[in-house]
């Protein structure tokens with residue numbers, strides 16, 4: 182194999198090239214190559230070197246695939262120290278993204294030039310780590326303690342202009358990376374500049390109060406994560422010590438974090454979200470063209486889908502039932518786009534152009550005749566959906582993809598209303614659709630491969646994370662949700678309060694607890710679902726009815742100021758309502774239940790067991806392809822804590838036998854609800870875990 186790092190001479194300038202596709206990660210061969218190239222430069226007559234990378238990006242970091250294995254020498258901090266210690270200057274050229282170890286290589290170089298569109302960042306916290314090759318030590322010395330800590334605790338990618346303002350780079354260039362490097366190197370030669378080592382700089386004085394404020398903000402925001410504050414500690418301690426001592430502190434923290442379950446969970450999430458996006462069965466399948474999207478329904482969901490498409494450069498035709506509703510939908514979209522302008526995500530003139538040229542709102546289905554793909558987002562009723570698809574079948578051009586955004590209903594039954602079931606699939610967006618990253622792509626019985634591939638192509642165009650799901654009530658996400666929500670309701674019936682359950686789950690790391698989520702989604706949604714399922718409900722099923730009582734009292738959640746919680750000026754995020762406890766107490770009394778106390782650990786154990794058990798059923802039945810698809814669904818659509826990797830990864834962590842034991846113990850009092858998933862039993866018998874099903 183060709184060496185991924187080469188050295189060549191261009192007159193007085195040496196060029197060190199890194200070429201390790203796809204993202205020039207610093208695996209062992211790159212680390213060895215960098216040391217060898219630096220040595221070649223040191224021994225050469227060249228006076229300055231350019232360090233540049235080939236392909237779409239500069240070095241995107243350490244090779245994450247090597248994490249968890251025994252590290253091989255030379256280690257990246259030593260490689261960077263080797264480059265920095267050279268007696269002749271090295272100019273690093275950044276294009277694409279210089280992330281993690283890539284940013285640290287740049288910090289170890291003597292000068293940095295960024296080409297147009299380049300970004301730099303230290304995103305190790307997204308992997309449960311801190312920078313481990315000098316990032317916490319060199320960055321504060323170069324740009325100051327507070328901006329440095331902000332950068333590596335947020336993990337954000339900093340654009341080239343801001344890099345220049347921060348002093349992270351010395352110059353910007355409009356040229357191609359190689360030319361930009363050569364030009365800067367020539368100026369170094371012309372000006373007779375020597376080496377300039379960041380490690381020899383002093384950290385500029387900073388205000389202790391600013392540091393404390395940053396620490397508090399980070400602790401609040403990163404609740405549950407262990408790495409962020411560790412990074413700040415290393416930077417602050419190292420900033421007061423000689424550089425080499427600071428490096429030892431950083432190294433220790435990095436290795437401590439490398440051993441944590443959080444690091445393993447977050448790296449599982451990183452690779453899983455990439456795996457769900459590329460289905461092996463779709464390799465070589467060409468998606469249909471995607472340029473013009475139809476959306477039916479301009480409510481919260483349809484409007485959000487339209488915004489998402491518009492922001493991605495797609496044309497949108499949105500249909501509502503009459504002109505008034507169509508105008509209302511347009512106004513809603515215009516407002517959402519105005520919010521994007523306010524947040525600096527969209528230019529004002531671009532918004533005007535999108536509304537004028539890319540969006541059509543109409544009450545006439547015939548306007549959908551030429552769309553490439555249409556997404557139905559109307560009221561969640563099978564009769565209404567069947568009517569819509571009958572119309573679409575009559576109007577849409579041949580080859581158009583017909584998608585339903587239903588979150589529960591049978592896509593096969595919907596497809597059967599058309600003469601082209603091969604063109605029908607489910608595209609289940611999450612609300613707000615222009616913000617939420619998850620897109621469940623429901624592969625119905627007759628969906629053609631290129632139609633499925635078009636669903637994935639749409640997800641890519643919209644920058645969403647796609648997960649393939651099979652047809653069942655609720656697909657992957659909502660089907661599993663219905664089970665852990667029921668497990669929560671059972672605990673409430675038995676004596677826990679919804680507020681205790683919410684608090685325990687937020688402490689576990691969820692963005693919100695299930696009852697706060699119910700208030701946000703609307704108590705009416707749960708009520709309607711219960712109504713829909715009532716005719717087929719098994720008499721053995723236990724379920725809570727206080728949600729119906731809340732519904733009948735007009736307590737529909739946040740939108741009416743009351744649900745499980747009270748939302749008012751005093752507590753905009755909600756405070757527990759004692760009246761809800763009374764309603765629940767009445768239900769317990771009527772059902773002859775004597776309430777008992779629940780420990781926090783018991784709540785987590787039961788809630789997670791219900792989630793994992795249903796996740797295993799979903800995988801066992803082929804509704805989800807692999808356990809990792811369940812993990813990605815829960816991480817991106819349901820606020821599951823990323824530092825726990827998803828429910829199936831978490832199950833592996835606590836042990837599948839432990840989970841099965843909880844399920845069996847619960848089954849002693851309710852063997853209707855707690856039926857162990859056959860896949861879970863099989864894996865326990867075989868001594869395997871879920872991750873063994875993720876390979877391939």
Ligand code: 3H9
Pocket residue numbers: 203204206238241242243244245246257258278280281282283285304305308311312313314316452455456
């Ligand atoms: C670190 O640096 C620690 C140091 O401080 C200390 C060390 C001692 N390694 O995302 P994409 C793969 S920690 C291995 O689809 P994009 C990725 O899996 C690291 N592989 O492309 C995918 O493979 P496949 C800090 C990596 O254009 C392919 O490359 N750095 C790595 O949408 C394309 O990736 C980070 O956290 C890696 N580091 O986005 C940066 N990175 O084709 C992580 C990517 O088989 N990376 N791959 O599915 C990213 O954020 C994005 O990949 C990037 C490109 C923005 C670079």
